[in-house]
Amino acid sequence: MTSLRFVPASRRPPTIGALAVSLIFVAACGKQNQAPPPRPPAEVSVLTVEVKDVPITAEYVAQTQSSQAVNIQARVSGFLDKRVYTEGSVVKAGQVLFQMDQKPFQAQVDAAKAAMQRNQAALGVAKANLDRTKPLAEAEALSQKDLDDAQGQYDQAAAAVEQSKAQLQEANLNLSYTTITSPVTGVSSYAAIADGTYVNPQNAQLTTVSVLSPMWVNFSVSENEMGRIRDEVKKGLLVLPPGNSFTVEVELVDGTQFPSTGKITFADPSYNSQTGTFLIRASVDNPQGLLRPNQYVRARLRGATRPKAILIPQRAVQQGAKGHFVWVINKQGEAEQRPVSVGDWYADSWFIFQGLNAGDRVVVDGGQRLAPGTVATVKPYVPSESASARGGGLATPATPVGAAAQTSGGSIVQFASGNATLDAAALQVVQKIADAVKNGVGTVTVIASAERSGNVAANSELAKRRAATVRDALIKAGAPAERIRLGAPVEASGAGAEAQRVEIITGL
Incomplete structure (x- = not known):
C-alpha cells in the first residue's frame, strides 16, 4: 500500500521561480557594487596666447566745420537791387553776389x-x-x-x-x-535779405560763404578718457605716434570712407565745463567738396599702438562674483580659473592688461562645462572669417540697430537715464532671450544706443556698461557665453528713450 509523505517547506527543493528571483537579486547587488563609468572629458576650443604689438584706432563722433566761414555784409546803407548768385552754389573769389542801388x-x-x-x-x-x-x-x-x-x-x-x-x-x-562780391571761393548760403529791401546796419547780414577745402573735423575727448590715455601711456600700455601725428580718417553717415585723410591741427588746452570735454580739430583736404559744413561724421584716429598686447575673444571672458575671469588649461590638461583685467574692445576681442602671459592656453568655447581641476579634451580655436575680417579699433562700429541681416528677431531692454542697472521688466526680457538661446537659437548680439548730444565719450562709456550688464545677465540666466557678442555702441537717432536702450538681436 502506497503511503504519502509530507516534506517540510524548509527542506523542499527550490522552485524555478525562486531561483529566478535569487538570480535577479544577485545581479542587482553586483551592479550596485560596480563603479559608474567615467564621464568623458569636456571638449573645449583653446587659444594659445600670443604677445604682439597691435595698432589700434580711436573713433569719435565728429562734426565738420568750414575752415573759413565769411559773413557777407553790406558796408553801406541803401536799397538792395538784386541777388546775383544762385543760393547754395559754389562761388569764386571776386564773384558778384548782390547789387545795391x-x-x-x-x-x-x-x-x-x-x-x-x-x-x-x-x-x-x-x-x-x-x-x-x-x-x-x-x-x-x-x-x-x-x-x-x-x-x-x-x-x-x-x-x-x-x-x-x-x-x-x-x-x-x-x-x-554797392557791388558786393565774395572774398573767398566756397559754398554760398541762402540770401537773408530779399530784393528791394532797404539795408542798414541793423540788417546788414546778407549771406555766408564757407570755404570747403580744407575742411575742419571737430570732435571731443572727455576728461576721463584723456586721463585714461595719459595713464596708459605712462604705464607703457599705449604708445602714441611721434608728435601726436595721428592719421585721421573720416567715415560718412552712410558708412562710406572719405577718400582723403587729415591731421590734427589743434587741441584746445582749455576744458569745456559745459560738455566735460576737450575740443580736438583735424584738417582734411576736400577738393571735390564732398564734405559740407556741419555734417555729422565719424573721425577715426590711426597711429597709436598697444605694445606687447594680449588679445582674446570676447566670449572667452566671463564675469564672476569677483570680476572678470577666463578658463586656462594647464600643462596637466586640467582647467583652472584665472582672474584677468580687461581693457578696450578690439573688434570681437578684448585687450587683457593683467592675468595672462604668452603661451597660456585660454578656453574660448566650452567654458560653461568646466570646473577647477576638470580634465578637458583640447582642440585649437579657429576664429570665424567675419571676426578675422573685422579691423582693429577701440570701438569698431556695429551694424546699426535693427539692420543686422539674417536675424530671427530682436528685443529691446530699456534703461533709466544715466543708469546701467536692469529693472524687473528688463530681467524678464533677458530671461526669455536666455531660454531661447538654451533651446537652440544660434547667436546673440547685444548693441547699446549712445546719446548723440552732450558728452559724447561719456555717453559711449555708459552704453558699453549697459551692453556688458545685459551680457552678464544673459550668462547668469543660462545663455552660453560663447554665443553672445557685444557690438560697439551706435548713435541713437533721437533723444529720450531711444538713447537709453539696448537691443538684443538673436541670430539664425
Whole structure:
C-alpha cells in the first residue's frame, strides 16, 4: 500500500521561480557594487596666447566745420537791387553776389568831383595872388600883413583841395561797396535779405560763404578718457605716434570712407565745463567738396599702438562674483580659473592688461562645462572669417540697430537715464532671450544706443556698461557665453528713450 509523505517547506527543493528571483537579486547587488563609468572629458576650443604689438584706432563722433566761414555784409546803407548768385552754389573769389542801388552813391561821387574842381580853381586864384604879393612885399610896396593874408588864403585853398580829394575817394569807395562780391571761393548760403529791401546796419547780414577745402573735423575727448590715455601711456600700455601725428580718417553717415585723410591741427588746452570735454580739430583736404559744413561724421584716429598686447575673444571672458575671469588649461590638461583685467574692445576681442602671459592656453568655447581641476579634451580655436575680417579699433562700429541681416528677431531692454542697472521688466526680457538661446537659437548680439548730444565719450562709456550688464545677465540666466557678442555702441537717432536702450538681436 502506497503511503504519502509530507516534506517540510524548509527542506523542499527550490522552485524555478525562486531561483529566478535569487538570480535577479544577485545581479542587482553586483551592479550596485560596480563603479559608474567615467564621464568623458569636456571638449573645449583653446587659444594659445600670443604677445604682439597691435595698432589700434580711436573713433569719435565728429562734426565738420568750414575752415573759413565769411559773413557777407553790406558796408553801406541803401536799397538792395538784386541777388546775383544762385543760393547754395559754389562761388569764386571776386564773384558778384548782390547789387545795391548805385544812383545815390553815383550822385555823391559827382558832387565830390564838382567840389574838388571848385576847390582846385580857388587854389589857382590863391596861388596867383600869392605870387603877385611876394615881390611887392619884398619891395615894401605891400605890408607884411598883406603877404601873410595871401599866404593864408593859399594854404586854405590847398587844404580844401586835399579835403575834396578825400571826399571823392570816399564817395568812390561807397559806390564800389554797392557791388558786393565774395572774398573767398566756397559754398554760398541762402540770401537773408530779399530784393528791394532797404539795408542798414541793423540788417546788414546778407549771406555766408564757407570755404570747403580744407575742411575742419571737430570732435571731443572727455576728461576721463584723456586721463585714461595719459595713464596708459605712462604705464607703457599705449604708445602714441611721434608728435601726436595721428592719421585721421573720416567715415560718412552712410558708412562710406572719405577718400582723403587729415591731421590734427589743434587741441584746445582749455576744458569745456559745459560738455566735460576737450575740443580736438583735424584738417582734411576736400577738393571735390564732398564734405559740407556741419555734417555729422565719424573721425577715426590711426597711429597709436598697444605694445606687447594680449588679445582674446570676447566670449572667452566671463564675469564672476569677483570680476572678470577666463578658463586656462594647464600643462596637466586640467582647467583652472584665472582672474584677468580687461581693457578696450578690439573688434570681437578684448585687450587683457593683467592675468595672462604668452603661451597660456585660454578656453574660448566650452567654458560653461568646466570646473577647477576638470580634465578637458583640447582642440585649437579657429576664429570665424567675419571676426578675422573685422579691423582693429577701440570701438569698431556695429551694424546699426535693427539692420543686422539674417536675424530671427530682436528685443529691446530699456534703461533709466544715466543708469546701467536692469529693472524687473528688463530681467524678464533677458530671461526669455536666455531660454531661447538654451533651446537652440544660434547667436546673440547685444548693441547699446549712445546719446548723440552732450558728452559724447561719456555717453559711449555708459552704453558699453549697459551692453556688458545685459551680457552678464544673459550668462547668469543660462545663455552660453560663447554665443553672445557685444557690438560697439551706435548713435541713437533721437533723444529720450531711444538713447537709453539696448537691443538684443538673436541670430539664425
